[in-house]
Amino acid sequence: MSGESDRVARAGDYVFGLMNDRERARAERDLEIDPAFRDTVLRLAERLRAFDPAAPEGRDNGWDLVTQRLAELPQMQARLAGIAAPEAEPPPMILRLERKPYGVGLHSRGGRLCFVIALALLAAFALGYLAGTL
Incomplete structure (x- = not known):
């Protein structure tokens, strides 16, 4: 694929006249012997011909x-x-919740049980820290 992009870049440089004399001579020689390069140059020149200010x-x-x-x-x-259709918003995936969610996420544990779990974790981390430092 890089060969195609290199060919298009060289054709663009040739059509726009950005090449020095040696590169231009090589490109003109390639126009005679390389049909893919010749087609690329002709296609690019044809597209750019529409923007020629000298054309009436x-x-x-x-x-x-x-x-x-x-x-x-x-x-x-x-x-x-x-005539573009107005951008319609996608339909919502969940219209309404039938019941409150339970058993999932942080909100599933509440009240005293959450407090007991937090204290147990704090005690476990404190004991682990003390055991590691002593």
């Missing part, structure tokens, strides 16, 4: 061409056409 029709409808190409994308057709 390019100045008036350049932005229209951009929006038209965006509108052709499947994920953008509904949004750009203005």
Whole structure:
């Protein structure tokens, strides 16, 4: 896949004229012998031709061409056409609780039992600490 991205990057540099003389000569030689590079350059040049300011029709409808190409994308057709359905909220998973939750989580133990468990844990940790330090 890096070969394809390198080819596209080289084609972009060639089309935009960002290459030095040696790189440009190599790219022109590759245009003659490498059909994949040639197709990439032609495809990129064709896409950029729509934005050519020297073209007589390019100045008036350049932005229209951009929006038209965006509108052709499947994920953008509904949004750009203005007929997008309003974003509906997903239905709630739990409509209502039939009974209070019990037996799960911290709220399941309450009152005196919770206090006794907390004291027992505190005593166990204190004894463990004392046994470890002595």
